[in-house]
Amino acid sequence: NAGVTQTPKFQVLKTGQSMTLQCAQDMNHNSMYWYRQDPGMGLRLIYYSASEGTTDKGEVPNGYNVSRLNKREFSLRLESAAPSQTSVYFCASKVSPNTEAFFGQGTRLTVV
Amino acid sequence: GENVEQHPSTLSVQEGDSAVIKCTYSDSASNYFPWYKQELGKRPQLIIDIRSNVGEKKDQRIAVTLNKTAKHFSLHITETQPEDSAVYFCAASPTNAGGTSYGKLTFGQGTILTVHP
Numbered sequence: 001n002a003g004v005t006q007t008p009k010f011q012v013l014k015t016g017q018s019m020t021l022q023c024a025q026d027m028n029h030n031s032m033y034w035y036r037q038d039p040g041m042g043l044r045l046i047y048y049s050a051s052e053g054t055t056d057k058g059e060v061p062n063g064y065n066v067s068r069l070n071k072r073e074f075s076l077r078l079e080s081a082a083p084s085q086t087s088v089y090f091c092a093s094k095v096s097p098n099t100e101a102f103f104g105q106g107t108r109l110t111v112v
Numbered sequence: 113g114e115n116v117e118q119h120p121s122t123l124s125v126q127e128g129d130s131a132v133i134k135c136t137y138s139d140s141a142s143n144y145f146p147w148y149k150q151e152l153g154k155r156p157q158l159i160i161d162i163r164s165n166v167g168e169k170k171d172q173r174i175a176v177t178l179n180k181t182a183k184h185f186s187l188h189i190t191e192t193q194p195e196d197s198a199v200y201f202c203a204a205s206p207t208n209a210g211g212t213s214y215g216k217l218t219f220g221q222g223t224i225l226t227v228h229p
Contacts, residue, residue, distance in 0.1 A: 005220060017127040029213045042118075043156070044218035050214040058216065061113065090155065096199055098144035098163060103155040 002026055006091050006104035013081040013111045021066035021076040021107050023069075023091030031094045033101065034066060036087040043090065047072055081111045114139040114206030120219025126228050131192050133223045135202035136184040144213065145178060145185050146207035150222075151198045159200075160187070192227045199224050 006023045013019055026030065027060030030051050035043040049068040062084060065077045074093075078085060091104040113133065115138040125131050137145075146161035162169045162176045169176050174191075178185040189196055203217040 033216070035219075040121075040221060041220045041223075042116075045216055048214060048216055056214070059218070071228070094215045097213045100146070100158045100161070100214070101215070101217060103157070105155050 001014035004091055004093055006107050007091075009105065010108050011110070013078075013109065015082060015111060017081050017082065018077070018079050020078075021091075021105055021109075022049060022073070023075065023087055024073045025062040025091075025102070026072065027093060027095070027102065028071070029095045029102070030071075031097070032068065033092045033094075034044075034064075034074070034076045035090045035092065036060065036085050037090060037106075046076065063101040064101050065088045081109075083111045086111065114142060114204055114218040115151075116202060116204050116220045116221055117203050118223060119223065120223060122226075124226045124228065125141070125192050127139050127192060127194060129192055131187075131189045131196070131227075133187045133200055133202070134184060135204075135220050137183075137204040137218075138183065139204065139206045140180075140183060141207045141211060142204040142213075143205070144177070146196045146205075147187050148201045148203065148219075149178060149198045150201065156201060166198075181189050189225075192225075193228050194227050197225055197227045 013072045022032040034046040047066040078090045091106045092101040143164035147161045148156035150156045175188040201221040
């Protein structure tokens with residue numbers, strides 16, 4: 001039972017490049033989330049998927065897109081990376097709204 | 113939208129002392145308030161949570177109190193140990209216009225807790 005798994009763990013991109021962050025959970029959770037963590041700012045919600053087949057914007061969605069591929073997988077895409085997107089990205093999942101969010105190990109992304 | 117303010121940003125205590133971290137929130141419809149601990153380079157992990165129908169919850173050395181009228185909640189750690197040193201985040205679960213939360217979390221800015229042996 002791996003929980004929430006993110007790939008890659010580290011990535012360096014040049015400005016303008018694109019990439020997709022992958023997230024998969026094996027806990028049969030309904031809801032999945034993407035957060036970014038910047039120093040002194042806590043975690044901020046980028047996009048979420050309340051259930052398979054639905055996605056919606058969070059607090060800071062600009063420059064990102066998501067795909068809920070199936071119940072297990074929720075990917076985050078940067079179409080044209082910018083230095084302001086340098087951050088640590090966490091994927092999380094929940095079985096239902098007011099329950100524990102389980103986080104992946106994070107992806108440290110640097111855009112130069 | 114929801115706004116969560118967390119204080120203090122840093123907290124230094126001696127081993128065995130108590131530590132208190134406070135958070136305020138703005139959305140009176142928020143009904144779920146978790147606390148996460150994050151060690152350096154690791155993922156956030158839930159340490160305790162409280163729902164809006166409860167005023168206090170305790171789990172061994174950790175307790176959380178909630179004052180819905182004042183819209184604030186606090187984390188209390190007693191008999192602190194060096195392994196309690198980490199960043200602690202509070203969070204609130206905001207709702208949309210229809211009153212549904214979808215499990216979204218708005219986090220505070222974090223408190224760096226250092227416990228000195």
